[in-house]
Amino acid sequence: MLMKASSQSLTEQLAGRFSERIRHRLLAPGARLPSVRQCAEQHGVSPSTVVAAYDQLLAQGMVEARKNRGFFVREVGAPADGQASAPVGPQGIHVAAHWIVARRSSAPVNATALIRGMFHKISDKPQPGMGVLPAEWLESTFMPAAVRKVTGTKMLHDVSLQYGEPLGDTSLRRALATKLAGLDVPASADQIITTIGATHALDIVSRTLLRPGDPVMVEEPGWAVEFARLTALGMHLLPVPRRADGPDLDVMAKYCAVHKPKLYVSVSVLHNPTSYCLSPGSAHRLLQLAHEHDFHIVEDDTYSHIAPPHASRLCSLDGLRRTIYVGGFAKILAPNWRIGYLAAPRPLLEQLLDTKLLGTLTTPALLERALALCIEQGQLRRHSERIRTRLDLARARSVKLALNAGCRFAAEPAGLFGWVDTGVDTDALSQRMLDEGYLLAPGALFHAERKPSTLMRINFATTQDAAFWKKYAELVKRM
CATH class of the missing domain: 3.90.1150.10 (Aspartate Aminotransferase, domain 1)
Structure with missing residues (x-):
């Protein structure tokens, strides 16, 4: 509660509370502040105190007033007078492609609000x-034991003083190939590339197959981070309604006819946020559409470890011809190990590997080898x-x-x-x-x-x- 006995006025306390949340992105750009009446009731202050606090935020450039609509958190890069101008990115570079796409189809909600909430307790x-x-759900004894095993021998010296294998640690890729075979995804070890988490794998695919301005089909509702990431790369998002059995194929067909999209990003199994699972019939029709209109599908199987048995996966039905499989272990095992991977059609492998090498060179072999032990010995299962x-x-x-x-x-x-x-x-x-x-x-x-x-x-x-x-x-x- 706001304190009347504080050295700060109620107005300053209220403005400071909103200011802190905006700085920490707990209030995302574009978010609407409570109405004056609601805020006054919520914090036990007078409407004039709220008006004064909002005026302070307005003067600090943290919010903007929209006529007859209220106060909203300022969009990143938005000018104070509300006129359109290109936002400035890192090193002062104007993000022209991003701005063109965003102005054409409203920028997505800033997903970092939720991400920052993970780190700002x-x-x-x-x-x-x-x-x-x-975190307590993920605790185990086998993970520390696997790390001790790979760091307590000559292996520590061998893998620390040189770059790892470009594709990723061989033992992990072999273990992943076996794991994918259990899901009926036909990927050999040399079709797998390890990454720094599943999001990095998605980023590699996007940077390899797409160019700024390219249309990309995404599921809606869908993963906020993916919307924000693709928009930051300058892509034109085409939202496809996600239903219980899969995407709305009629909407996809219209997009294909008009925009000729190059990629569709999907969470087929335990979709985020609905937890829907793709039906076999919808999967078959979706793959037919991809073949007819010549686009690739990246299938994010982040929740495979908690998925129901025999769930339908596009990569299994397609055999990694137009599909790219993405997986990771942050949700089930070790978020900070940052180990992910992708399995791709052979014609795309060299291009995808080039993108990985340009971004990270290689990935940490020690943790990859420790993870391989956890998989091989059945501990992960x-x-x-x-x-x-x-x-x-x-x-x-x-x-x-x-x-x-x-x-x-x-x-x-x-x-x-x-x-x-x-x-x-x-x-x-x-x-x-x-x-x-x-x-x-x-x-x-x-x-x-x-x-x-x-x-x-x-x-x-x-x-x-x-x-x-x-x-x-x-x-x-x-x-």
């Missing part, structure tokens, strides 16, 4: 908006099984609490995430919950263009706390 409470499992069992129990508890709090699930609960309809504007709700120490993931984050949403994504592992749902219900009732 706002409280000790479980965080419903987080995209990862709790057993660990994943334990996580799935624990997640199933957590999901059941979270769903019950959410329903009791008045939520409705917009998609059948599955996997790590729930797609929840709250019935209120979740942008506004997220700001109120932030005051209570909870970071939410409002629905606007998962759309290529910002628009109000009553939906939010919850993490089933971090929403088992009845105290969170009690506070949630209280605040929703007031909205």
Whole structure:
């Protein structure tokens, strides 16, 4: 609460609270501040105090006033008077291609708001908006043992004093080839390239196959980080509605006829944020469309470790001809090891490898070799099984609490995430919950263009706390 006895005025305290959140990107560019009346009620101050605080933020260039609409966090690079001009990127370079695309189809919500929330600890409470499992869920004895094994021998000297293999550690690529064979994805070790996490793998594919201005089909709702990353590269996003069985193929066909897209980015299994899984029929029709219109598909299988058995994957049905498989281990094993990989058609391998070499040269062989041991000895598989069992129990508890709090699930609960309809504007709700120490993931984050949403994504592992749902219900009732 704001303190009347503080050395700062209530106006200064309120402006400082919003200013800190904007600096830490807990309030994303484009986010709407609460109305004067709502803010006054929420913080127990007079409307004139709120007006004065918003005026301070306006003077500092942190927000902008939009006639008859309210106050909004300034977009990165947006001029104070609201006139269009190209934003400035690192080293003072004007991001011309990005700006052209963004002005044509509204820049996506700044996904770094959620990412920064992962690193900027706002409280000790479980965080419903987080995209990862709790650290205590990932603890194991086999990971440290694997690291000790690869660093306690001559191997440490051999792999530390020279660059690693361009494609990645051979032992890991062989282990990954075996793992993919279990998913019916036909990839030999020499078709696999290791990367610094799955996001790096997606970036390699984009930088190899695309040029600024190229049209790219993305799922909507979809992964906010991917929207922001592609937009930063200057791509023209084409949002495809994601349904329970897969993408809206009619919309895709129209895009193909008009824009001739070069790439489609998909999370086929346990889609983020809905947890939908692609149906075999939809997968077959999608691959026919890709063949007919000559575009590639990059399939992000980030959640494969917690996926249901026999889930349909495009790469399995296609045999890595028009598809590129992307995977990683941050969600299930070791986020800070930053190990990901891609498996690609042979004709694309050299181009993809060139892009990797230009960006990172090689990847850390020590951790790759330690991961290979965890896979070869079956420890990763057993660990994943334990996580799935624990997640199933957590999901059941979270769903019950959410329903009791008045939520409705917009998609059948599955996997790590729930797609929840709250019935209120979740942008506004997220700001109120932030005051209570909870970071939410409002629905606007998962759309290529910002628009109000009553939906939010919850993490089933971090929403088992009845105290969170009690506070949630209280605040929703007031909205």
